[in-house]
Amino acid sequence: MLPELTGFALAGAAAYAADLGLFLWLRGPVGLGPLTAKALSFVAGCTVAYLGNAIGTYRRRAAPATAVRRARQYAVFFAVNLAGAVVQLLTLALSHYGLGLTSPRADAVSGAGIGMVLATCLRFWGTRTLVFRTARRTARHRARRCAKE
Known part of the structure; x- marks a missing residue:
């Protein structure tokens, strides 16, 4: 598990650097608005994390x-990362407005x-279990789906 956690952390660090760097560049020299810049940098960060x-x-x-299959994996990966972003926003909203x-x-x-x-825990679990399932899990899923049809 340690090599997996290390690899996940390194991919996440590279994604964070890409996200932050692109956001600052888009907000600064390019002059985009904050939401547009963040949306674009988020997609770039997700892509770097997925590739890593x-x-x-x-x-x-x-x-x-x-x-x-890669396109499906990326779509699920993006959804998992979006869910992580929502967790971060909800945590902030609960603390700021609720407490x-x-x-x-x-x-x-x-x-x-x-x-x-919390978001990183969700992303690790989602990446591990939903995006990059083992071949055995994938075969089991396919067998269940075929049995239903």
Whole structure:
């Protein structure tokens, strides 16, 4: 499990750097609005994380992927990452609006601290179990689906 966690963390760090770097560039020299810049940088960060995990961390875990399978994997990966972003926002909203902890420090702790930890746990679980399933799990899923048809 340690090599998997390490690979996931390295892919996440590269994704974070891509997200932050692109966001700052799009907001600064390019002059895009904050939401447009963040949406574009989020997609770029997701793509970097997906590639890092597909080519690195989980490259031996699943059967060889076709272009269609890669597209499905990326769609599920993106959804898992979007769910992680929602967890971070909900953690911040609960702390700020629900608990009344409105200082910048409280926002940083709840959104970038606690929210990030919870979102990372969700992303790790989702990436491991939903995106890069083992070949055995994939075969079992296919067998169940065929039995239903």
